[in-house]
Amino acid sequence: MLSFLSNFKHSQEMRESKDEILIGELVRAMSRLQAPAVGFYAGTGQQTIKFKPINDPVLNSVLLTVDRKTGGSALSQAVIGSKATVIIQAEVKNYLADPDDLIHMYKTDLANMFKIPMLGDTRLDHQLNSILATKKVLIDIDTYILKGEESANLTTQFLNGLLTELRQKLQPYKKG
Amino acid sequence: MSEEHDQIFVGLVKESWKHFNETLNNTRMDDLLVGAVITSMVEQGYALIDLNSDGTNHFLRFEWLQTKQRVIFQLRNLAEDLLTAKVMGRKANVTIGYGEVVQNTQAVFGALRAEVKSQYLDAGEPGVITCDADLTSGYIYVQVPLILDLDQYFGANWSVNSALLQKHIYATVQALAKYLRGRLSA
Numbered sequence: 001m002l003s004f005l006s007n008f009k010h011s012q013e014m015r016e017s018k019d020e021i022l023i024g025e026l027v028r029a030m031s032r033l034q035a036p037a038v039g040f041y042a043g044t045g046q047q048t049i050k051f052k053p054i055n056d057p058v059l060n061s062v063l064l065t066v067d068r069k070t071g072g073s074a075l076s077q078a079v080i081g082s083k084a085t086v087i088i089q090a091e092v093k094n095y096l097a098d099p100d101d102l103i104h105m106y107k108t109d110l111a112n113m114f115k116i117p118m119l120g121d122t123r124l125d126h127q128l129n130s131i132l133a134t135k136k137v138l139i140d141i142d143t144y145i146l147k148g149e150e151s152a153n154l155t156t157q158f159l160n161g162l163l164t165e166l167r168q169k170l171q172p173y174k175k176g
Numbered sequence: 177m178s179e180e181h182d183q184i185f186v187g188l189v190k191e192s193w194k195h196f197n198e199t200l201n202n203t204r205m206d207d208l209l210v211g212a213v214i215t216s217m218v219e220q221g222y223a224l225i226d227l228n229s230d231g232t233n234h235f236l237r238f239e240w241l242q243t244k245q246r247v248i249f250q251l252r253n254l255a256e257d258l259l260t261a262k263v264m265g266r267k268a269n270v271t272i273g274y275g276e277v278v279q280n281t282q283a284v285f286g287a288l289r290a291e292v293k294s295q296y297l298d299a300g301e302p303g304v305i306t307c308d309a310d311l312t313s314g315y316i317y318v319q320v321p322l323i324l325d326l327d328q329y330f331g332a333n334w335s336v337n338s339a340l341l342q343k344h345i346y347a348t349v350q351a352l353a354k355y356l357r358g359r360l361s362a
Contacts, residue, residue, distance in 0.1 A: 004250045004271065005310055005317065007235045008226050017225040024224030024238075027214045036336050037211025038204045042228065049211075052334045097189035098182055146241070148221070 018082050019068050021145045023047055026064055029155040033163065035062060058167050058174050060093035060130070064159075069138070082141040088159075089134040090166035094175045096129065105175060122169055131173040133166045201334075202261050206253035208330060209268055210234050213249055216342040222247060246315060247349055248273040254323070266326035272345065273308070273319030274352035283360045284309050284316050305355055318356045320348065 027037050030051045038061075039050030046067040053059045065087040096102050123134045144155045214224055217238045225246075226237035236249040250271040255261035278284050302321050309316045329341045 004233070004235060005248070005273075005308055007228060007230070007233075007250075008237050008248070017223075020225050020227055021223045023227060024214055024218045027211055027224075028218040031211070031215040031336070031338070036208060036334055037214070038334065039207045040210055040227070040229070040234075047227075050207075054334050095190070095193060097186045099185075100182070146223070152218075 018141050018145065019047065019066060019084070022066060022084065022141050023049065025144055025151055025155045026066070026159070028152060029159050030062070030064070032152070032156050033160055053163075056167075058092055058171055059090050059163070061091045062163065063087075063089040063091075065089075068141075083138060084141050085136055085138055087134065087136050088162050088166065089132055090163065090170060092131045092170045092174050094129050094131070094173075096175055101175065122166065124169070131170060133169050135162060135166060137162070199258050202258045202266070203256055205261075205266055205326060205330070206234060206251060206256070206268065208334070208336070209251055209253070209270075209326065210236065212329060212336050212338060212341055213251065213345070215336075216338055216345055217247065219338070219342060220346065244277050245353075246273075246275040246317075247345075248275065248317065248319070253326075255326075266330070268324050268326055269321065270324050271319055271321040272348050272352065273317045274349050274356060275310075275315040275317035276353075276356060277314045278316045278360065279314070280360075281311075284311070305352070307356075307359060316356065316360070318352045318359070320352060322348070 027049065030037065030049075033053075034055070035051040035053040037049050038052045039048075041048040041050075046065055048063055048065040051062045051064065053062060065085075067085040067087065069083045069085055094105070096105060121135060125132045125134070139158075144158065145151055147154075210227075213236060214227075217236075218224060221240060222238035223241055224236065225239045226235070228235050232252060234249075234251045236251070238247045239245070250269075252269040254267040254269055255264060302323050305318055305320045307316065307318050324344070329337050331337070
């Protein structure tokens with residue numbers, strides 16, 4: 001091969017491409033939700049994509065991680081189907097610099113967060129000036145792919161529901 | 177520390193965030209392009225079937241699942257450095273390929289013969305259409321390198337002109353498909 005064709009895995013079967021097809025649907029759905037993809041990170045058996053919600057009053061960024069659980073082989077595909085864990089992490093970033101405001105935030109919001117790190121099935125955490133809400137969902141990949149506009153609508157609804165939930169939980173921590 | 181000093185400090189931090197974000201946005205331009213290409217292709221009805229990167233180049237492969245027609249991309253940001261982006265504008269090297277399954281191996285070899293003969297030519301020049309084949313999967317591709325001005329697709333505040341990108345990709349894929357069929361029937 002003369003060109004960049006050698007960079008692709010040519011022998012892979014359709015069931016092995018389901019992760020990528022799902023990634024494509026997630027990127028399209030987030031784009032419809034006014035959050036373009038701004039980062040792609042590939043790990044062993046999982047893909048993480050970073051999105052930037054445009055003009056969102058609360059969220060600064062959203063990370064989606066797709067971790068394929070089953071269906072990589074023909075046998076597990078036939079017996080269990082194609083399941084994946086989708087981990088969604090929404091971030092609020094506070095651009096506080098005033099020392100008085102920072103001290104207040106550390107004494108109230110962040111101290112309270114250590115007392116209740118779980119809100120329902122959502123985990124709250126903070127790193128420097130970011131507050132993070134993380135939720136993990138197990139999905140059947142086949143529900144969200146290969147059905148054209150139906151897949152697009154289902155994926156958009158699924159993600160919109162998760163984002164609304166995380167946004168509500170993070171709203172009290174948005175400052176400034 | 178007086179209130180006045182607090183305000184000076186707040187101003188310095190705010191200014192720092194502005195510079196930091198400007199640089200960060202520019203280095204993320206290639207990932208923004210990858211995302212925009214995926215969105216455009218999936219909106220057109222293609223399925224993303226492969227996505228990988230060597231750190232500099234990003235490779236995407238899509239398939240129209242009913243007909244098995246494939247479109248491949250190699251994307252490289254030419255202005256990751258902010259100074260280059262400001263002086264030259266934001267540009268990307270984008271190679272687009274179009275492939276079909278071909279049963280007639282003689283036609284494949286016929287189409288490839290010219291490329292093998294001219295392998296010493298610089299096929300990286302924009303607009304030069306070349307043929308290539310993946311004989312294990314039976315696909316033959318034609319591809320063309322382009323240099324695209326990213327400023328026409330990406331505005332301030334991460335906004336994306338998806339309609340224009342979709343139109344440009346569609347026009348390129350149609351031209352490549354026409355060329356491939358012409359070469360195979362020659």
